[in-house]
Amino acid sequence: MEIEGKIVYRPEEGGCWGIVDTQNKKWRVTNMPSALQKEGLQVKARTENVQEAVSMFMWGRPVRLVDYQVV
Amino acid sequence: MMSWIYILSYVALIGTAAVWLYGKARSMSVPFIGQGFWLSLITYLLSLWFGDAAWFIKLVLMFPLDIAVFVIALLLFNRFVSKSKVLFTVLAAVLLVVKFFVFDIAQKTYQKYQTSQTEQVSAKGELLADMAEGYAKAEFDALLDKYQASATVAFPRVNHPDRTQLDDYMTINLADETAGQWPDLMNELIENGLVDGVEANEVIQLSPEESNNAQPTAADYGLNDPGLQHLWGFKAMQMEELFKYLKDNNIQPKKVAKIAILDTGVDGDHEDIADNFISTNADYDQDKMGHGTHCAGIAAAVSNNGKGLASFSADNAFVKVTSIKVLSDWGGGTQQDVIAGIIQAADDGADVISMSLGGPSDDASQRAYTEAVQYANKAGAIVVVAAGNSDDNAAEYAPANAEGVITVSALDDQLRKAEFSNYITDVRMGIAAPGVNIYSTFPNNEYKFLSGTSMATPYVAGVLGLMKSLRPELTTEKAYQMLNNTGLSTPDEPQTGKLIQPAKLAAALQQAPLF
Numbered sequence: 001m002e003i004e005g006k007i008v009y010r011p012e013e014g015g016c017w018g019i020v021d022t023q024n025k026k027w028r029v030t031n032m033p034s035a036l037q038k039e040g041l042q043v044k045a046r047t048e049n050v051q052e053a054v055s056m057f058m059w060g061r062p063v064r065l066v067d068y069q070v071v
Numbered sequence: 072m073m074s075w076i077y078i079l080s081y082v083a084l085i086g087t088a089a090v091w092l093y094g095k096a097r098s099m100s101v102p103f104i105g106q107g108f109w110l111s112l113i114t115y116l117l118s119l120w121f122g123d124a125a126w127f128i129k130l131v132l133m134f135p136l137d138i139a140v141f142v143i144a145l146l147l148f149n150r151f152v153s154k155s156k157v158l159f160t161v162l163a164a165v166l167l168v169v170k171f172f173v174f175d176i177a178q179k180t181y182q183k184y185q186t187s188q189t190e191q192v193s194a195k196g197e198l199l200a201d202m203a204e205g206y207a208k209a210e211f212d213a214l215l216d217k218y219q220a221s222a223t224v225a226f227p228r229v230n231h232p233d234r235t236q237l238d239d240y241m242t243i244n245l246a247d248e249t250a251g252q253w254p255d256l257m258n259e260l261i262e263n264g265l266v267d268g269v270e271a272n273e274v275i276q277l278s279p280e281e282s283n284n285a286q287p288t289a290a291d292y293g294l295n296d297p298g299l300q301h302l303w304g305f306k307a308m309q310m311e312e313l314f315k316y317l318k319d320n321n322i323q324p325k326k327v328a329k330i331a332i333l334d335t336g337v338d339g340d341h342e343d344i345a346d347n348f349i350s351t352n353a354d355y356d357q358d359k360m361g362h363g364t365h366c367a368g369i370a371a372a373v374s375n376n377g378k379g380l381a382s383f384s385a386d387n388a389f390v391k392v393t394s395i396k397v398l399s400d401w402g403g404g405t406q407q408d409v410i411a412g413i414i415q416a417a418d419d420g421a422d423v424i425s426m427s428l429g430g431p432s433d434d435a436s437q438r439a440y441t442e443a444v445q446y447a448n449k450a451g452a453i454v455v456v457a458a459g460n461s462d463d464n465a466a467e468y469a470p471a472n473a474e475g476v477i478t479v480s481a482l483d484d485q486l487r488k489a490e491f492s493n494y495i496t497d498v499r500m501g502i503a504a505p506g507v508n509i510y511s512t513f514p515n516n517e518y519k520f521l522s523g524t525s526m527a528t529p530y531v532a533g534v535l536g537l538m539k540s541l542r543p544e545l546t547t548e549k550a551y552q553m554l555n556n557t558g559l560s561t562p563d564e565p566q567t568g569k570l571i572q573p574a575k576l577a578a579a580l581q582q583a584p585l586f
Contacts (some may be wrong), residue, residue, distance in 0.1 A: 013402070014521060015332070054398075054405070055403040061430070
């Protein structure tokens with residue numbers, strides 16, 4: 001799945017990284033690389049679903065990053 | 072600085088226009104006067120735009136007056152340029168005095184009036200200052216001495232200073248004798264370049280009730296747990312009333328209720344949990360992430376042991392807490408794991424099942440969770456679930472939307488909906504508890520502040536544990552009805568539900584007929 005949007009950091013529950021896409025959908029990236037851990041960075045990312053229906057973060061839909069490109 | 076640019080550019084504007092008129096009257100060509108005029112005009116407009124004055128002042132008073140003075144000055148100049156230069160000079164000087172002296176007084180008077188009308192300054196900290204980078208500390212200290220003021224770091228618990236400027240903020244307190252001089256101190260801080268910004272530390276009144284800003288102390292509760300000073304939520308929930316009620320009425324539990332924390336595990340050896348902890352399975356009694364340990368402390372920390380924080384009774388006689396690990400060491404899990412955990416908790420006799428977890432919902436997941444919750448309800452357990460942290464509708468998150476659960480939103484210390492908290496408008500049993508900057512236990516005898524609906528949820532689980540210990544027959548429906556009836560209305564109640572009030576709840580429970 002392709003996602004385009006900006007990187008966000010959510011501090012709740014100890015903190016997690018995600019992407020808010022152009023439709024304002026929230027995606028929690030379970031393996032956000034350190035190179036992308038900059039709030040506001042615009043990215044195009046290829047992701048896959050993860051077997052993690054629930055989490056303590058309770059923010060966004062969890063995905064795993066396969067490939068990305070900084071826009 | 073900006074005010075000086077404004078004055079100079081305005082004088083230059085009049086000057087260049089006058090020189091141009093003079094040259095025209097004498098049929099002389101003055102070099103660069105056109106460029107000078109336009110440069111002055113642009114500088115003047117920019118300095119006006121970015122000036123410190125209120126927009127009302129700029130648009131209604133400053134700009135029209137500037138135009139009027141400009142036009143009158145040029146008309147006078149044009150009229151007298153070939154006649155009395157002395158008279159022109161006098162009139163121009165009078166105009167500029169009016170502009171920059173008389174008007175300045177009027178402007179300051181207006182701003183002081185505005186300030187007195189809109190700002191009620193906190194008695195605790197009169198000013199909140201964003202200190203300039205590398206500010207002159209000696210000069211700052213001298214200014215504090217002058218106003219008999221003291222300064223403290225405003226936000227000492229900023230965990231990620233690289234992501235915020237809040238760690239630069241200082242709270243400045245003035246002595247009672249000089250408290251009224253805070254606007255003067257504010258001006259001096261700005262004029263001396265000591266701050267990037269400074270504002271009155273305003274008192275925000277949510278209702279006619281007293282502010283909850285005061286920090287509680289252990290003594291306020293008759294307990295010796297040092298961390299009580301960090302628990303703003305205890306004051307909001309009027310916990311001192313609960314402890315007093317239980318003690319004065321010699322309230323005894325009918326049973327020791329068990330609260331199951333379904334999470335990342337719980338550090339069962341933690342100094343402030345161990346005495347209240349029951350092990351379900353040794354594999355669940357470790358917590359690499361810390362999330363489950365934090366939640367367990369909120370629900371059932373050992374009170375009055377001289378360590379950490381406290382929970383819902385002073386003598387620890389009402390509840391015990393256990394751990395069922397359903398999330399991985401990274402904080403994620405599957406629906407299957409969670410449902411298995413609910414079933415295990417119910418089978419092991421949990422009275423309250425607390426789940427600070429969730430994810431986006433679909434019909435199938437909602438149905439499956441509802442089944443599991445019904446199973447737990449039938450076993451006598453009340454299930455409490457976090458609303459979620461996405462500022463979305465909790466009805467779109469599972470298991471927050473499952474039938475038969477009590478869904479918990481988070482409030483901040485102003486008793487407003489936490490900006491991240493999902494809203495409970497469309498779930499059947501929504502309630503609120505403190506969920507921002509919550510101090511609680513962390514693995515290896517540590518303590519930490521965390522925020523989230525995860526933190527609000529075990530507060531509700533803790534008070535439900537107390538309820539179940541007093542009235543073991545209590546059902547979810549009846550428990551929610553009482554939580555809601557005794558809860559405190561808050562400004563965002565339609566989105567959050569009412570804030571739990573344990574003392575009122577305990578009293579109502581004692582007086583309620585048998586269920």
